[in-house]
Amino acid sequence: MNMNYPVPDTRFEQTFKRALVREAERERASQWKKMGLQDPKAISQLQKVKPPTVSKLVVCKxxxxxxxxxxxxxxxxxxxxxxxxxxxxxxxxxxGRKIGSKVYRMVLGTDLLKVPRNV
Structure with a gap:
């Protein structure tokens, strides 16, 4: 089974442009809703006719x-x-230190760190 996975676009420029277009599209959709345009078919037709314009406000956002x-x-x-x-x-x-010390003692028979004994 040969499944090809798309390589994600890690270039900042392309990601930034897509974010700008998405935000401009959101702004345009909110303006259309304020004007009373609610029909999804009409909205999709308008979106196809003219791409969204990226304003200074969109870039700042x-x-x-x-x-x-x-x-x-x-x-x-x-x-x-x-x-x-x-x-x-x-x-x-x-x-983890306790378990590591026990494993080391089990393998080599001695402690890795010498602990001074108090007399």
Whole structure:
């Protein structure tokens, strides 16, 4: 079974242009709804006739969302997750060291780290 998967477009320029067109299309659709145009067939006909125009407002919205806002929100979520998981991650490290020491002792018969004994 030969399944070809599409390679994602990782170039910033193409992704940015698509985001601009999507946002311009949203703006145009909201303007049509304000004018009272609700018929999906009529909307699709209008979309085919004329592509959306990208205004300065659309560019500013896309730049703010994609460059400033979304990385900020993702950073907050990631940091919160790491702070919440810190106690659990500490236990994972501690137990991993214990298991690793037991495996090392079982294989070589000695400890990897010499623990000083208090007299």
């Amino acid at each position: 896309v730049i703010f969302r994609d460059v400033f806002f979304m990385p900020f929100v993702q950073g907050i979520i990631w940091t919160t997750a790491l702070i919440a998981l810190k106690p659990w991650l500490g236990l994972v490290v501690k137990n």
